[in-house]
Amino acid sequence: MQDGFVGRSVPRREGHDKVTGATAYVDDLSLPGMWHGVTVRSPVARARLLGVELGEGVPWHEFAIVGPDDLPGPNVVKLIDTDQPLLAADEIRHCDEPVLLLAHPDRAMAERGRAAVRLRLEPLPAVTSLDDALRGDVVVWGRDNVFREYRTAKGDVDAALADPDVVVVEGVYETGAQEQMYIEPQGMIAQFDAERGVTVRGSLQCPYYVHAALVALFQLPPQQVRVIQTATGGGFGGKEEYPSVIAAHAAVLARKAGHPVKLIYDRVEDVRATTKRHPSRTHHRTAVRRDGTLVAMDIDFIIDGGAYLTLSPVVLSRGAIHSAGPYRCEHVRIRARAIATSHPPHGAFRGFGAPQSVFALERHLDVIAARLGLDPAALRRKNLLQPGEQTAVGQVVREPIALDRVLDRALALSHWHERRAAHEAFNRSTDGPLRRGIGVATFMHGAGFTGAGEVHLASVAQVQAERDGTLTVLAASTEIGQGTNTVFAQIVADAAGLPLSRVRVGQPDTAVVPDSGPTVASRTTMVVGTLLRRATASLRQTLRDAGLLPAGTGPVDPEVFTQAVARYLADHEQLRGEARYEPPPGIAWDEKAFRGDAYASYAWAAYVADVTVDLRTAEVRVDDFVAVQEVGRVVNPVLAAGQIEGGVAQAIGWALFEQVVYRDGRVANPQMTNYIIPTAVDTPPIRVEFMPPFLGDDAPSKGIGELPMDGPAPAILAAVQHATGAVPTAIPMLPEQLAQVLQEAQS
Amino acid sequence: MRADLSRFEVVRPRALDEVLVRLGEGGWSVLAGGTDLMVTLGALALPPGRYVDVWRVDALRGITVTDDAITMGALTTYADVQRHPLLQVEFPMLVEAARRSGAAAIQNRGTLGGNIANASPAADSPPALLAYGAVLELHSRAGTRRLAYADFHTGYKQTLRRGDELIARVILPRRAAAAAPVAGGVRDGVVDAYRKIGTRKAQAIAKVGLAVRLELQGGVVADAAIGAASVAPVPLFARTTAAALRGRPLADAIEAAVAAFGDEVTPIDDVRSSARYRRQVAVNVLRDVLAAVSAGRTPVDSL
Missing domain, CATH: 3.30.43 (Uridine Diphospho-n-acetylenolpyruvylglucosamine Reductase; domain 2)
Structure with a gap:
């Protein structure tokens, strides 16, 4: 296998077309007779919708107009629950909620129509903060504004906290919403035909999610709904669930108009209306011995789900499972709640709840270290999970993990001890405005769906041999900038023993590809890549069984392979290999008890941030960043490092720059000029290192896409604490907030 | 679109x-x-x-130099400003403002005339133009007039430009070039200091902008001019602060000037920052600049 493509940094397949501008995104596409759709939205967070009036001066007879009564099926966004309507019918529950859809042949006229619609609204009290939601004076969901609650416990937390030999440290940590800010805003083009059904093309992560939503809405047989992914300019989770809404809207407009309809959001609409990372608040109460040994953790984790349930229970679940981190602790109690507010629904975003709870725990460990006078790295090292030990939810880690080696490597690369001492000396002696600090975070990230998720998905992937001897990858996994096309080609080429050029990865189209599951949860390389390797092996086996290929798994002469395929296809209609997901043996998750094997595998990491703080401006500059992780076998080192670097940059944004300003429940800064993401010059050198796999060179690959979102924010805030002595506990920590923290620390 | x-x-x-x-x-x-x-x-x-x-009006382009002044056509771009050798030497704060405006594409299109006429209190070039005593030349069918730029902004997005007038030129009176910092403090000569605080290091809109020009004679402030961005409804020409410095030994005047500046700025809370932060940072940065000049240090630029 050493001579194969896996493990080599072969160039990104679509890179040239993207860099040269040749790639066509959905807004670059046009269909004959296509109209333009727009969405009329609520200007307020909560109200009774009394009526919709079409204003003067607009030729309404030229428009296709769709309200809740014009839908072909249930007025529901098909997700976990059925609480979210496609179009608000009588109650508005968040700002920018869709109310009415318009389409017109001319895009400018469609906009004029949108501006001329008046909503008659009777204001209702809204819930715009977690505190208001928990107080429950105004109930916007269920009986108590609680979407979902999980509880899990092991040991005897109360007794451990009452032990006179422990120190109890308490803290509250908060994280803000975050916009995915993919470079391409969302958009879809839909066609409707009474006989052929619905076809939708657009920017999305999960073709079969959109497919399921349209099947439910149009009540059509699955084969009459077709979803095609167009080149997608980034997703980060933002194109996981929301594209179903846009696809449904475009499709009902197309049905009404009798024309294809393009529905494109511009940046402002996209930022205001689509999902963002859940804001969170975590309360930690921890019993720790004076030597730093963790004895008990009492964790209360809350996320703001927004106005509808959407995916919040699964985000909550991942956040809860990660909330106790990669640490050994005998007594752990976790209470986790997803809360309803009048914010636009928060949703999937790289890390999916884990970055929030990891931030809180890692921040808390630094507070503990400071309280006990311990080196933060030493405190972590003392408590790292060892092989055979149990996580907080009772999962026994079977892998020969050596997280202490990962941590040691990060400390060595960052010169932790020397830098720490040097910074302390500098800070003691300087009379200037700058302070320096260094901080660390250790963490794990479970890859793939939580609990029994992968079993329920039962993903299928196929590889098809063509007459010219090439192989076509058939999977619904999307290329969203992370390298799916390239990595799949590498895996299939090696399994087939063929050159890379013999493998084609097509654009996902539900008319052609099986459901290999959504492109989420860092599962594409790990889960679907494995399916493709098995599918390819099965295809090879078919040729061997037919006596057309010699035995063996090594390289095959492409000409021999082409002849074998040609001879097989002379007698058969097609040649495909297929594989279906099978859980690793002995894996079991008890959803009710919230205990068991939460994930089939974990990636492990230690990140170190080195910062300078300017006391005049309370600005923080990240000077150096070290990211060391064990992710199993790395398929494409350049792409993998790119994932880590991109995730670190995105997490720096979450920690220091990106603030979603909600005013009365509406996003007040929906443009790139006022929602500030870091630029290249705000990003430090990021030194990425992958550890040799714990399971050896032939180890399976683990998911890596979300991992780098978890560690940077707490490492950076730890470094700021080291630099200034102040204890920041909330992100985003813009200079405005740090200035206040510094002032409070002084007084 | x-x-x-x-x-x-x-x-x-x-x-x-x-x-x-x-x-x-x-x-x-x-x-x-x-x-x-x-x-x-x-x-x-x-x-x-x-x-x-007006992009194609050549009469609004070009930078001309005489013994007394540098005259810039209103269509002078940030890129033009950065490239001009004499501006680099004599008006470094304007060059720095241009360098820190937007990114390359913006710097190739954004013009001084537009930056002034748009009248954003957050604009990058006005603090430097104010500190340098710029003069505007406005043209109309009725004739041409010149105005001290310091008088131009009268309220939020309000200026002295009449609707029939066009800003045609920006004139910078030439004075002595700024001196390099010297050990023991600058006692004689001119010192320029430009600061832009925008949180992000590029493509930022200023939360606080500051342009300080000091003329020192024997350690005494012979003249001072201070322009500031994002701390008032207009690009602020901080007259009171400058007056607190003028005629006094710099070292003795710092705290009075900083206090005056704290009173002279009237920042607001908005989606980009808070009044409290803007005021505090404006004061901190001014103090830092004055203290550094007084001590003969090169002021450490903010991060």
Whole structure:
């Protein structure tokens, strides 16, 4: 296998077309007779919708107009629950909620129509903060504004906290919403035909999610709904669930108009209306011995789900499972709640709840270290999970993990001890405005769906041999900038023993590809890549069984392979290999008890941030960043490092720059000029290192896409604490907030 | 593009006279580099109507140097400013402001005239122009007049420019070039210091901008001029603060000047920052600059 493509940094397949501008995104596409759709939205967070009036001066007879009564099926966004309507019918529950859809042949006229619609609204009290939601004076969901609650416990937390030999440290940590800010805003083009059904093309992560939503809405047989992914300019989770809404809207407009309809959001609409990372608040109460040994953790984790349930229970679940981190602790109690507010629904975003709870725990460990006078790295090292030990939810880690080696490597690369001492000396002696600090975070990230998720998905992937001897990858996994096309080609080429050029990865189209599951949860390389390797092996086996290929798994002469395929296809209609997901043996998750094997595998990491703080401006500059992780076998080192670097940059944004300003429940800064993401010059050198796999060179690959979102924010805030002595506990920590923290620390 | 372009009329004359005729008619607005207007257009906030695009008017371009002044056409871009060798030597704060405005594409299109006329209190070049005592030349069919730039901004997005007038030139009176810092403090000569606090290091809109010019004679402040961004409804010419410095030994005047500045700024809370932060940082940065000059240090630029 050493001579194969896996493990080599072969160039990104679509890179040239993207860099040269040749790639066509959905807004670059046009269909004959296509109209333009727009969405009329609520200007307020909560109200009774009394009526919709079409204003003067607009030729309404030229428009296709769709309200809740014009839908072909249930007025529901098909997700976990059925609480979210496609179009608000009588109650508005968040700002920018869709109310009415318009389409017109001319895009400018469609906009004029949108501006001329008046909503008659009777204001209702809204819930715009977690505190208001928990107080429950105004109930916007269920009986108590609680979407979902999980509880899990092991040991005897109360007794451990009452032990006179422990120190109890308490803290509250908060994280803000975050916009995915993919470079391409969302958009879809839909066609409707009474006989052929619905076809939708657009920017999305999960073709079969959109497919399921349209099947439910149009009540059509699955084969009459077709979803095609167009080149997608980034997703980060933002194109996981929301594209179903846009696809449904475009499709009902197309049905009404009798024309294809393009529905494109511009940046402002996209930022205001689509999902963002859940804001969170975590309360930690921890019993720790004076030597730093963790004895008990009492964790209360809350996320703001927004106005509808959407995916919040699964985000909550991942956040809860990660909330106790990669640490050994005998007594752990976790209470986790997803809360309803009048914010636009928060949703999937790289890390999916884990970055929030990891931030809180890692921040808390630094507070503990400071309280006990311990080196933060030493405190972590003392408590790292060892092989055979149990996580907080009772999962026994079977892998020969050596997280202490990962941590040691990060400390060595960052010169932790020397830098720490040097910074302390500098800070003691300087009379200037700058302070320096260094901080660390250790963490794990479970890859793939939580609990029994992968079993329920039962993903299928196929590889098809063509007459010219090439192989076509058939999977619904999307290329969203992370390298799916390239990595799949590498895996299939090696399994087939063929050159890379013999493998084609097509654009996902539900008319052609099986459901290999959504492109989420860092599962594409790990889960679907494995399916493709098995599918390819099965295809090879078919040729061997037919006596057309010699035995063996090594390289095959492409000409021999082409002849074998040609001879097989002379007698058969097609040649495909297929594989279906099978859980690793002995894996079991008890959803009710919230205990068991939460994930089939974990990636492990230690990140170190080195910062300078300017006391005049309370600005923080990240000077150096070290990211060391064990992710199993790395398929494409350049792409993998790119994932880590991109995730670190995105997490720096979450920690220091990106603030979603909600005013009365509406996003007040929906443009790139006022929602500030870091630029290249705000990003430090990021030194990425992958550890040799714990399971050896032939180890399976683990998911890596979300991992780098978890560690940077707490490492950076730890470094700021080291630099200034102040204890920041909330992100985003813009200079405005740090200035206040510094002032409070002084007084 | 969601904006309805059919509701915008744009003419693109080459002759300055034609521009002035249109402005004289009334109902026309000026479009220069477009770096402000295009953002507004994209946000559907640009009023539909008639626009004179002056980008092709060569008479509004070019930088000319005489013994007394450097005169810049209103279409001088940030890129032009950065490239000009004499501006680099004599007006480094303007060059720095240009360097820190937007990114390369903005610097190639954004103009000094547009930056002034748009009258954003957050604009990058006005603090430097204020500190350098710039003079504006406005043209109209009725004639040409010159105004001290320090008087130009009268309220939020309000200026002394009449609707029939066009900013044609920006004139910088030449004075002694700034001195390099010397050990023991600058006692004689001119010191310039420009600061932009924007949280992000590039493509930022200033939360606080500051341009300080001090003229010292024997350690005494012979003259001081201070321009500031994002701390008032207008690009602020901090007259009271400068007065607190003038005629006094620098070392003794710092705290009084900093206190005066704290009173002179009137920042607001908005989506970008808070009044409290802006005021505190404006004061901190001014103190830092003055203290550094007084001590003969090169002021450490903010991160």
